[in-house]
Amino acid sequence: MNPDIVKERQNASFDVQKLTYILDGGPEKTKRRREISLVLNDPDFDEEDPNFLSRSERYEQAVRKSAQMILKLREYGISDPAEINCYKSVVRGNFHESLGLHYVMFLPTLYSQCDQEQSKKWLPLATSFEVLGTYAQTELGHTHLRGLETTATFDPTTQEFVLNSPTVTSIKWWPGAGKTSNHAVVLAQLYTRGKCHGLHAFIVQLRHMDTHEPLPILVGDIGPKFGFSEVDNGFLKLDHVRIPRENMLMKHVEPDGRYVKPASAKLTYGTMVFIRSLLVGLSALVMAKSCTIAIRYSAVRHQSEIRSEPEPQILDYQTQQYKLFPLLATAYAFSFVGQYMTETYYRISGDINQGDLSELPELHAVSAGLKAFTTWTTNTGIEVCRMSCGGHGYSRSSALPDLYAEFTPTCTYEGENTVMMLQTAYLVKSYRQAKAGEQLRGIMSYLNDMEQRHVRAHPASARPALVDINDLSDLVESYKLRAALVESAAKSIQQELQKRRSHEDAWNNSAIDLVKASDAHCHYMVVKLFTDKLSEIGDPDINLVLTTLAQLYALHGIALNSGDFLQAGLLTVPQMQQIPVRIKELLCLIRPNAVALVDAFDFPDKVLSSVLGRYDGNVYENLFEWARRSPLNATEVHESFHKYLK
Numbered sequence: 259m260n261p262d263i264v265k266e267r268q269n270a271s272f273d274v275q276k277l278t279y280i281l282d283g284g285p286e287k288t289k290r291r292r293e294i295s296l297v298l299n300d301p302d303f304d305e306e307d308p309n310f311l312s313r314s315e316r317y318e319q320a321v322r323k324s325a326q327m328i329l330k331l332r333e334y335g336i337s338d339p340a341e342i343n344c345y346k347s348v349v350r351g352n353f354h355e356s357l358g359l360h361y362v363m364f365l366p367t368l369y370s371q372c373d374q375e376q377s378k379k380w381l382p383l384a385t386s387f388e389v390l391g392t393y394a395q396t397e398l399g400h401t402h403l404r405g406l407e408t409t410a411t412f413d414p415t416t417q418e419f420v421l422n423s424p425t426v427t428s429i430k431w432w433p434g435a436g437k438t439s440n441h442a443v444v445l446a447q448l449y450t451r452g453k454c455h456g457l458h459a460f461i462v463q464l465r466h467m468d469t470h471e472p473l474p475i476l477v478g479d480i481g482p483k484f485g486f487s488e489v490d491n492g493f494l495k496l497d498h499v500r501i502p503r504e505n506m507l508m509k510h511v512e513p514d515g516r517y518v519k520p521a522s523a524k525l526t527y528g529t530m531v532f533i534r535s536l537l538v539g540l541s542a543l544v545m546a547k548s549c550t551i552a553i554r555y556s557a558v559r560h561q562s563e564i565r566s567e568p569e570p571q572i573l574d575y576q577t578q579q580y581k582l583f584p585l586l587a588t589a590y591a592f593s594f595v596g597q598y599m600t601e602t603y604y605r606i607s608g609d610i611n612q613g614d615l616s617e618l619p620e621l622h623a624v625s626a627g628l629k630a631f632t633t634w635t636t637n638t639g640i641e642v643c644r645m646s647c648g649g650h651g652y653s654r655s656s657a658l659p660d661l662y663a664e665f666t667p668t669c670t671y672e673g674e675n676t677v678m679m680l681q682t683a684y685l686v687k688s689y690r691q692a693k694a695g696e697q698l699r700g701i702m703s704y705l706n707d708m709e710q711r712h713v714r715a716h717p718a719s720a721r722p723a724l725v726d727i728n729d730l731s732d733l734v735e736s737y738k739l740r741a742a743l744v745e746s747a748a749k750s751i752q753q754e755l756q757k758r759r760s761h762e763d764a765w766n767n768s769a770i771d772l773v774k775a776s777d778a779h780c781h782y783m784v785v786k787l788f789t790d791k792l793s794e795i796g797d798p799d800i801n802l803v804l805t806t807l808a809q810l811y812a813l814h815g816i817a818l819n820s821g822d823f824l825q826a827g828l829l830t831v832p833q834m835q836q837i838p839v840r841i842k843e844l845l846c847l848i849r850p851n852a853v854a855l856v857d858a859f860d861f862p863d864k865v866l867s868s869v870l871g872r873y874d875g876n877v878y879e880n881l882f883e884w885a886r887r888s889p890l891n892a893t894e895v896h897e898s899f900h901k902y903l904k
């Protein structure tokens with residue numbers, strides 16, 4: 259064990275194990291997660307570092323691993339979805355798998371949209387993996403749902419739908435598992451009796467069940483990407499492909515072609531809401547991994563000098579702490595927000611299953627906004643962690659390049675982040691309702707008293723200074739008032755309308771304000787949920803260290819967005835000047851606990867797959883050992899010498 263890292267652990271002021279329990283949701287859950295993690299010792303999962311393999315080898319290794327996972331899940335009798343998720347995230351490490359989409363999109367779509375008869379037919383096939391599925395929605399030319407071109411036309415004479423990609427731009431593009439899957443949920447515009455009824459989901463068989471040869475359908479892999487090398491994102495061109503009427507999910511078409519309207523057309527989009535909710539938790543996980551790597555490495559890395567003494571640990575540099583500790587605070591904040599998002603998703607979708615759709619719009623808005631907010635922040639954060647590790651951060655052995663390449667598409671998939679933020683801007687509607695005297699419920703209820711508070715741009719000196727920057731509840735309150743930026747967005751729309759612009763143009767001409775308002779709303783939610791969580795934590799040592807992190811999270815966010823807080827008169831210039839001073843104090847308070855705080859995330863070394871983030875801190879000898887395994891070192895003289903240099 260590296261002596262620096264041993265010393266760091268001795269400095270901790272709290273019980274790391276107890277904090278792990280809080281993050282897991284209780285000691286029992288930690289125990290179970292650790293039992294599941296023992297799978298890492300299974301020799302059937304031994305594999306080559308994917309960084310040393312070609313794309314095709316990576317795909318093959320990933321498919322082998324996925325198949326092993328299925329067999330082991332059966333062998334160990336793991337069937338609870340949360341446990342399957344935990345198991346898979348341990349085995350997958352930092353990479354995705356081709357069969358991932360079967361689990362996260364295909365199966366959930368079947369579960370939520372099959373009627374009884376369809377469930378009886380498709381669920382046994384899909385849960386036994388005879389049917390391997392993908393989710394084919396996006397097209398070469400469009401992702402915007404109303405713009406999708408694939409058609410499903412009902413033919414009452416044969417009781418079939420005819421699925422067709424009429425143009426090049428209508429070819430399905432991006433669905434994972436292009437080579438792996440034999441079925442797809444295809445989203446297509448439904449036509450019956452000559453009328454378009456919008457987007458609906460259909461189950462389409464793509465490949466022969468025994469030979470895996472494609473049916474008369476063009477299907478394949480779209481080629482190498484920025485990351486996602488294990489995943490065969492695919493293309494799919496349908497040329498008048500016929501499927502039985504029974505393959506339409508939720509069966510909205512009667513045998514005579516009559517269309518039966520669903521309770522809400524948006525239920526078809528439910529799987530996206532599900533994944534967006536999951537991505538909030540994924541952001542927390544990846545932020546936590548990145549911080550673990552960068553903070554452990556910073557504890558064992560010595561460089562330059564502060565005084566003329568032995569070289570200090572780089573974690574002692576104030577600038578290094580300023581780079582990493584706000585991200586550590588973010589990892590904790592997002593962990594609690596992820597728990598909230600999961601609970602909220604299951605609560606509201608439970609109500610939806612009972613026929614109560616009243617909270618569907620809010621679930622959509624909150625999951626879209628938090629997905630965008632947390633993935634954007636984490637995306638930037640991983641790169642800060644990588645750069646804070648200097649040159650070794652650039653090596654794939656650090657795992658940080660892979661974490662970035664695998665994570666960055668979360669800002670794009672399941673709804674591009676700006677587009678998602680504009681969906682959250684539905685709070686403009688809530689604002690208008692509140693202004694008209696309607697009492698809002700839930701997370702939007704803070705808009706009820708906006709009129710009285712009346713936050714708007716005016717000189718700060720005209721307002722009393724409300725905020726004690728050392729008081730977390732005051733900080734939450736000021737984030738709440740800043741979220742009233744929605745008022746500026748609403749006003750911008752109003753001004754545009756007064757210029758006789760159409761509602762659509764007024765919306766587009768106010769989009770920057772709308773995205774800012776959504777961002778402020780999500781930021782408020784994160785600060786509030788982090789602060790609320792503290793009241794549940796009884797252990798005084800843990801409460802203290804998490805309160806310090808929450809304060810850092812809140813103050814750092816204000817420092818980054820100082821313009822908003824000043825403009826709204828929420829903080830005075832002298833208070834603003836106090837914030838960097840307080841941030842520096844907080845960095846010093848966090849410093850002795852930094853390694854313990856990342857240890858509490860409890861990532862086994864095999865899950866981190868990072869030479870820099872090793873628990874024992876023995877970085878250098880392992881960096882050397884890793885480099886020696888590079889395929890270029892397989893021979894002492896590379897064949898290129900003989901071919902070109904000799």
Ligand SMILES: CCCCCCCCC/C=C/C(=O)SCCNC(=O)CCNC(=O)[C@H](O)C(C)(C)COP(=O)(O)OP(=O)(O)OC[C@H]1O[C@@H](n2cnc3c(N)ncnc32)[C@H](O)[C@@H]1OP(=O)(O)O
Binds near residue numbers: 362393434673
């Ligand atoms: C952890 C492991 C991970 C690991 C995961 C790894 C694998 C991931 C693989 C990735 C898979 C994918 O990307 S799958 C493809 C994902 N594709 C997307 O996400 C597409 C994003 N685009 C969209 O969702 C849409 O185009 C959107 C932007 C919402 C616009 O759609 P429309 O034009 O139909 O809607 P609008 O006219 O704007 O809005 C109509 C009304 O519907 C509401 N509305 C819109 N969407 C709604 C929804 N989902 N639920 C409820 N309501 C919704 C709006 O609020 C409006 O309400 P009112 O104002 O009240 O009427």
Ligand SMILES: Cc1cc2nc3c(=O)[nH]c(=O)nc-3n(C[C@H](O)[C@H](O)[C@H](O)COP(=O)(O)OP(=O)(O)OC[C@H]3O[C@@H](n4cnc5c(N)ncnc54)[C@H](O)[C@@H]3O)c2cc1C
Binds near residue numbers: 396400432434671677
């Ligand atoms: C790794 C990966 C896996 C994927 N897996 C799947 C899958 O399994 N199944 C599937 O169906 N799809 C999948 N996708 C596709 C994915 O869902 C889309 O790429 C995503 O929804 C974004 O759409 P787009 O690519 O068309 O971007 P665009 O919408 O073209 O975005 C490009 C730019 O235009 C801007 N823009 C677009 N619309 C607006 C607007 N209304 N207002 C303001 N700005 C706007 C965006 O902000 C962005 O800056 C995957 C994508 C990736 C990268």
